[in-house]
Amino acid sequence: MNFHLTKEQTLFEQMIKGFAEKEVKPLAAEVDELERFPEETVEKMARVGLLGIPVPAELGGAGGNNVMYAQAVEELSVACATTGVIVSAHTSLCIAPILESGTPEQKKKYLPRLASGEWLGAFGLTEPNAGTDASAQQTTAVEDGDNYIINGSKIFITNAEYAHVYIIFAMTDKSQGVKGITAFIIEKGTPGFTFGKKEKKMGIRGSATSELIFENCIIPKENMLGKVGKGFGIAMKTLDGGRIGIAAQALGIAQGALNETVKYIKERKQFGKPLSAFQNTQFQIADMQTRISAARLLVRSAAFKKDQGEKYSADAAMAKLYAAEVAMDVASKAIQLHGGYGYTREYPVERMLRDAKITEIYEGTSEVQKMVIAANLLK
C-alpha cells in the first residue's frame, strides 16, 4: 500500500499547479461571462502535452498515466472547470476509445494528432430521446458498399465545433437493441455532418456544447470503431473512464471553492475579527477539506486501478458520485461563508456552484452511478 505520488507525478503536480494558476485562472471569469471557448488555452495545453497525457510516447503522447490525467483535470478545474472538461472530453471520450478499441491504422492516423493537440476530440452518444437510456438510439448507420450512411442527431456534445474527431454511436441493426449499436470515428468536414443549436448553459459556460446533425453522412467502413454491434460496450467502457475525468473535475471545483473561501475568511472581518476566528467557520472548512480529501482518494484509486489494468468501473462510479456531491456541497457552503459577496460575480464561488451542478449530471447522472455501483454489488 502506498499513497504517495510517484516522482514523476510529484513533478507533474508542480507543473500543472503553476500552469493552472498562471495560464488558466486569469481567464476563468471571462470565459464564463462571455461563454467563450478558450482556444488560446487549448493551444498552450497542447504545447506542454496536456492533451495526450495517457497516450504512449510511440503514438505521439506523453507516455503518462491516468493518475496524472486525473491530477491535470483536477488542477485545471481548481482554476476553471470549463478548461477541465475540455481536456476530460478530449482525453477520456475520444482518445481512450481509439486507444482501447481502435485498429492499428486508426491509432496511427488519429492518436498522434489528438495527443499533440493538433486535433481536438469529442464524443456523441446522447440523443434527444436517448439520455440515461442510451440504448434508445435513433441515429442509424446503413451499410452501403464500402461505406455506412449515417442519419440522426446527437445533443449536448462537449467540444462540439472545436473538435475535429468525433466518436459517434449509431444503430446498425435496430432489431438487436443495444447489440445493434456500432461506434464510428467521424471527422469534421465530412459531407452531411453539420452542427445544430448551441446550448446556453448554467455552468461550464466556456465549453462549447452543441448538437451534431448527420444527414446522409457517408462514412467509410475503415472508420468503424470496434466491431459491428459492439458500440454499446465501447460506449459504456468509455464512460467508465470518463467518470474518472469528471470526478477529477468535480474534485477540482470543490478544492477551488475551498481555496477561495480560506482566502476570503482570513481577510473578511465581522464583529471586529476575521471570519476565520469564528469556530463555526473553522468547523465548516474542516468538513469541506475532509470531504475533498476523501473524494481525492476515491478519484486517485480509480485512476490507479485503471493504470494497473484492474477493473475500475464501480470505483470510477463511486468517485464521480461522491466527488460531484462534494463539489455541490462545498461550493454551496463556500458561497454561504462568503455571504452576500459570494452570491455576486465579484467572487468566483458563484461560478463554481454553477459549474459544480453539471458534474452530477453528465457522463451518467448520480443515479446512474448508483445503478453501476449497486449492479457491481449484486452481480
Added chain:
Amino acid sequence: MNIVVCIKQVPDTTEIKINPVTGTLIRDGVPSIINPDDKAGLELALRMKDQFGAHITVITMGPPQADNALREALAMGVDDAIHLTDRKFAGADTLATSHALAGALRNLSCDLIITGRQAIDGDTAQVGPQIAEHLDIAQVSYLRKLDYDGKGTFTIERTVEDGYEILETEAPCLVTVLSDAYPSRYMTVKGIMEAYAKEVKVWGFNEIEVKEEVLGLKGSPTKVHKAFSRGVKAAGELYELDTDEAVGTIISKLKEKFII
C-alpha cells in the same frame, strides 16, 4: 554548440513569512524552486537549442535534494544534468562556490556558460563573474537579450541603470541573465516522464580538478561573524477608522511632520 547552465535551488523567499510574535523566519513548508534568474537562463539555452540545435548541460551544486531542480530542468528540455555535491564543498562562500563550479566546468567543453544574475536567497550576483575569472573567459552580466550569428559571435544587450548596452563577444563566454529577460517555458508532460529515466551525473571532489584549499568553508575568505534577526522597529500608531477619519488622521500627521 555546447551550452552549460548553472542553476541553484533556493527556498521560494516570496513564501517565507515572519512570525509576528518572535520576529523569526518561518521556513517550514516553504517550497524549493529553481532560482528565477537561473530559470530564465535555462529558457535562453532552450531557445538556442530550438534555433541552433545546441546541446545543453545543466549543473547545480547543492545537497541531495537539489536533484529535484535538475529533474525539472531535464523536464523542460535540457539534455544532461550534473549534480555537484561533496561534504568538502559545504560552507562555501561565493568564491569557494565558484571554484567548485569552475572545476566541474573545466571537465566540459562549453561555448556558452549561462548563470542567473543572482539568487533570491543571497542576492550576491558574484558566482557567475567569479566562474568566468577562474576559467579566464569573457563575461557579460545583466543580460536581457542575446543574439547569435551561428558562427561564434554573440550580440548581447546588457541592462544598465539608464538604459542598456549592446556588446559583442565571441564564444566561449559566460553570461548572467535577468529573470524577466526570458520568461521560462513549462516542463512538458513527456519531459517529466523522461526526466527520471535520464541519468544525473553526481560529481564530488574526486571528479573535479580543484585544489582542496580553495573549496568549502576552508576556502572561503568571507565568514559569517554573526547572524541575527533584524530588530523589529518600534511599532508606530495603528488605527482602524472609517475612511473619513482615516483621511483626516493622515493629513494631520503629515502636517505635523511638515511633509505637507
Added chain:
Amino acid sequence: MENSLYKGVYVFAEQRNGEIQKVALELIGKARDLAADLNEKVYAVLLGHNIASQAQMLIEHGADVVICADAPELENYLTEPYTQAMCHIIDQHKPDIMLIGATTTGRDLGPRVSARVATGLTADCTKLEIGEDKHLLMTRPAFGGNLMATIVCKDHRPQMSTVRPGVMQSLEADAQRQGEVIMAEVPFETKKFKVKLVKSVKEKSNKIDISEAKILISAGRGVGCCDGLKLVKELAETLDAQVSASRAVVDCGLVGHDQQVGQTGKTVRPDLYFAAGISGAIQHLAGMEESGYIVAINKDKFAPIFQVADLGIVGDARQILKQLNDRLRN
C-alpha cells in the same frame, strides 16, 4: 597573508560618461568614518578617459588621495580593462578595504576583481564598521531581508564590499579640502579584451529613479492593478511625489521594474513612504524601512507592513486614496 602591509580605505569612484556617480560620494562619506577608526587615509580610485579633472570633486567630498588611471581603454566600462586597472592598483597600493557601489558596473566588476586577487567580497552591505580587532564588519541582509548577517574577511586583503546606492550618506562638499592626486599607468594586457561595446542606448522612457525621491507613493496588490494604480498616480501628482510599487504590482506589468521597491528592486529612503495596499513581504520591508516617515494602509490588521509603519491605517486603500486626494486638492 601579512595584513599589516595593507593600508587605507579605498573607494571605487564610479563614473558614467565622465560623471561621478552619487554612490561613489556616499561611499567616500562612509570611508571617512572607517578611516578615522583605523587611523588610515581615504583613497578614491578613479578610472576613465579624460577624467582627471573630476579628482578635485572626490577630494572635496572626503577623499585624501585620488588614484586616477586615465586611458582610452577605460573610456567606457568594460569588465576586462577595468578589472586589469583595479587589480593593478590593488597590487601596487595594497588597500586594506575596497568599497564598490552595488550598481550594474560595481556588481560586474567587484566579483571579477575579487576572484582575480583571490579575496572575499560581501555584496550589498547595509552597515559597515570597524571591529575591535580592526577587521571590517560587513552587515548585510540575508534570506530576503529578515535575517541580518555580519560578515568578516579576516585572512585576505583587501576586504571588499559592495554597497547599494542610497544606503550610505555623502558629506557636504568642502571646496577648501586638499588632497593628493596620483596618476596610475596600467600595463593593459589587451589580448584579454574580448568584449566590444557596440553602443550604449539610453532609455529615458520615463525611467524614474525612485531612490532619489523625497516622497514615494507606493502601490501594492491591495490597490489592484489598473484603476487602483490611477488613484496612486493622482495622489503622487498632488503631492509632487513619485510612484513606486511592490513586486506584485510590478509583476502584473503595469509599473516598470525600475519602480520596484525591495530586495530585488531598489532600496529607498524618502522623507515620506506612503504604502497603499502593500502587505509588506520581508523583501519589500528590506527596501524601504529606512524611510523617514512611513504611512501604511492595508485591509489586514496583521499585515507586516504595520510593524515598520509610523502611521498605520486598517482600511480600504482605494477609498482612502481617493478621498485623501480629493481633500488635498481642495
